[in-house]
Amino acid sequence: MATILERERKDGSTAYVAQIVIKKKGHKPHREARTFDKLSTAKAWAKKRTKELKAPNVDFSKIGNRNRPKLRDAITSYTSENMNEMGRTKTQCLNTILEYDIANKACDDIRSHHLVEFARELGATRTAATVSNYMSHLSAVFTLARPAWDIPLDPQAMKDAFIVCNRLGITGKSYRRDRRPTIDELNQLMAYFEERCERYPDSIPMHRITGFAMFSTRRQEEIARIEWDGLKESTKRVLVKDLKHPGKKKGNDVYCDLPDPAFAIADAMPSTEDRIFPYNHRTISSHFTRACKFLEIENLRFHDLRHDGISRLFEMGLTIPQVAAVSGHRSWQSLQRYTHIEESGDKYEGWEWKEKLSLPAKQEQCV
Secondary structure (H helix, E strand, O other): OEEEEEEEEEOOOOEEEEEEEOOOOOOOOOEEEEEEEOHHHHHHHHHHHHHHOOOOOOOOOOOHHHHEEEEHHHHHHHHOOOOOOHHHHHHHHHHHOOOOOOHHEHHHHHHHHHHHHHHHHHHHOOOOOHHHHHHHHHHHHHHHHHHOOOOOOOOHHHHHHHHHHHHHHHOOOOOOOOOOOOHHHHHHHHHHHHHHHOOOOOOOHHHHHHHHHHHOOOHHHHHOOOOOHEEOOOOEEEEEEOOOOOOOOEEEEEEEEOOHHHHHHHOOOOOOEEOOOOOOHHHHHHHHHHHHHOOOOOOOOOOOHHHHHHHHHHHHHHHHHHHHHHOOOOOOOHHHHOOOOOOOOOOOOOOOOHHHOOOOOOOOOOO
């Protein structure tokens, strides 16, 4: 017996669930269910499948929806058996996918249009760039499912869905920020951070970390991992552990050139710990965000300091290979967007804080 149920999805659209229950003497009741976008399709499948199941030669011991792996099974296998350390964002994305209807769909039933519909659901509350990230992380599951665990996911369905989503604008590239701090904004931040350190001696020296981020072009996570053993005075280079890389989260350790102002700031820090800046990178970010809010500095993020530092190097006349040696970019093409500069020279030449930050720091601790 077949029944059709209507279900409202999170995006407000209607799904039609065709349910079949077949009772045959000597066997437990057999149940199957599939979800469709159109009522007519659901009815047609239910009619065809019911006829197949009522055939006299059907062996119910060899079929059953219970034995068909679902997408959530593939995702769980991927996350539990992946020996590579997954980033926090990828883990969060895959766990979020488990909350959607598609996670309960049998893997051998998933077609490209199901994936496009899932992307539409995501896009109802997320940007096209964020949807791209979700689909990219899910694509990794589709690639490994069949050869690794014999789970019947079709990688071609994912590839086709990507093409459709890109053409329809459901997915897209992220918006490239070009926000850079002004000298006045930096003066406010430096004064605020220094005053805080003087008032609370155990607080994080955010003025030094901010200056180092600007002149070294390092990300906050990388700054928090730098060790004294990796700082090479003779070559003015620093070992950046686990440098951000799209396909390698751990072990991507790279030596990067360290401009003089950045080296001077690092060298001025107290060498009481293994790390030069022995602080939690999330704490660094939250301190910076709170300071901007207090000072009413709008739309400025800690990562914008890296953009400012790379732009400054081009303004000073450095070539793409020279800048890449500092920033750690593997692809010079990624740096081309910084080469269209409107100013020249060192933005921070004569800036009072550049010299001030190179003075020896006190025994500062993380709170």
